[in-house]
Amino acid sequence: RDEPVVLGIETSCDETGIGIVRGHTMLANAIASSVEQHARFGGVVPEVASRAHLEAMTPTVELALGRAGLRLADVDAIAVTAGPGLSGALLVGVAAAKAYSLGLGVPLYGVNHLAAHVAVDQLEHGALPKPCIALLVSGGHSSLLLVPDVARDVISLGSTVDDAAGEAFDKVARVLGLPFPGGPHIDRAAREGSGAAIAFPRGKYDDGTLDFSFSGLKTAVARWVEAREKAGESIHVPDVAASFQEAVVDVLTRKALRACAKYDVQDLLIGGGVAANSRLRAMAQERCDAAGVRLRVPSPGLCTDNGAMVAALGADLVAAGITPSGLDIPADSSMPI
Numbered sequence: 001r002d003e004p005v006v007l008g009i010e011t012s013c014d015e016t017g018i019g020i021v022r023g024h025t026m027l028a029n030a031i032a033s034s035v036e037q038h039a040r041f042g043g044v045v046p047e048v049a050s051r052a053h054l055e056a057m058t059p060t061v062e063l064a065l066g067r068a069g070l071r072l073a074d075v076d077a078i079a080v081t082a083g084p085g086l087s088g089a090l091l092v093g094v095a096a097a098k099a100y101s102l103g104l105g106v107p108l109y110g111v112n113h114l115a116a117h118v119a120v121d122q123l124e125h126g127a128l129p130k131p132c133i134a135l136l137v138s139g140g141h142s143s144l145l146l147v148p149d150v151a152r153d154v155i156s157l158g159s160t161v162d163d164a165a166g167e168a169f170d171k172v173a174r175v176l177g178l179p180f181p182g183g184p185h186i187d188r189a190a191r192e193g194s195g196a197a198i199a200f201p202r203g204k205y206d207d208g209t210l211d212f213s214f215s216g217l218k219t220a221v222a223r224w225v226e227a228r229e230k231a232g233e234s235i236h237v238p239d240v241a242a243s244f245q246e247a248v249v250d251v252l253t254r255k256a257l258r259a260c261a262k263y264d265v266q267d268l269l270i271g272g273g274v275a276a277n278s279r280l281r282a283m284a285q286e287r288c289d290a291a292g293v294r295l296r297v298p299s300p301g302l303c304t305d306n307g308a309m310v311a312a313l314g315a316d317l318v319a320a321g322i323t324p325s326g327l328d329i330p331a332d333s334s335m336p337i
């Protein structure tokens, strides 16, 4: 019980996440989301997100403390997402973290959001193998990382050159008349359709890089639907959803396993909101089994943005003896890994 209690604050997008951990034991993971406020705009509106973070911050911290059965005075360190993300949204979290750190007289750790998506898996599946490969896919990012040590050394191998994977799901859902955020709706619709019904393009499939591209696919789906509608033909939404999803998942898993082979790594972690996708989980498991790679995927509530992931990485930084951040750390919307 002498491991430090770390409170993690996540505000990089539309979730105000407050997590509390003791070492790698999760004590609380409270979330307030402004997702419904963005739905009618079809995407996250930064100004609306920032305001919602400000309103949710104190109540969500209190909710988390209550669930953990702790008081603020029990917190030994504060960790906060310092980037990448929406700058106004990040600022709210970083300002709150500084205030808690100063007020409580405990160290502050500004952390990278992507590294936190990797670190969170340890709350469920134990210490990360060193090294591992991480595929992070969400509405804001699509990245392949080589992770020798999540506290000290995370290397970017590739990322999307245009849309993020989740963004492609959301945009295609819109074309198909499905609500925002569209990922879960496409996943559900696709179960009634065939992934082989329509041959949609797979961007950067065999280009030798570990980068992704989804905007060509998104446009191809939109053109396909438009052409059918113009011709007065009805479209079978489940087939379009399944065929689109198959193209995304095929590219993601192909490149993730290619990264494992290239760096001779036998452990793959998948995180981010799109990791909730049932077809991605199934195809990743099949391809990992065939390649002799072990697959780790956090449960859906820890894949999407949350505070526990920030607290988990904070606990790693404390354990690794990393120097805390100064109270002058900036929010860095384009923080590199």
Ligand code: KG4
Pocket: 013, 137, 138, 139, 140, 141, 165, 166, 167, 169, 170, 181, 182, 183, 184, 187, 272, 273, 274, 275, 276, 277, 278, 303, 304, 305
């Ligand atoms: O990690 P996250 O909660 O927030 C960030 O974007 O950082 O990810 C949200 C994204 C959205 O684009 C959403 O459509 C997608 O994850 N998503 C899914 C599924 N569940 C959520 N995409 C595909 N299939 C799903 N089941």
Ligand code: ZN
Pocket: 113, 117, 138, 140, 272, 273, 304, 305
């Ligand atoms: Zn994220």
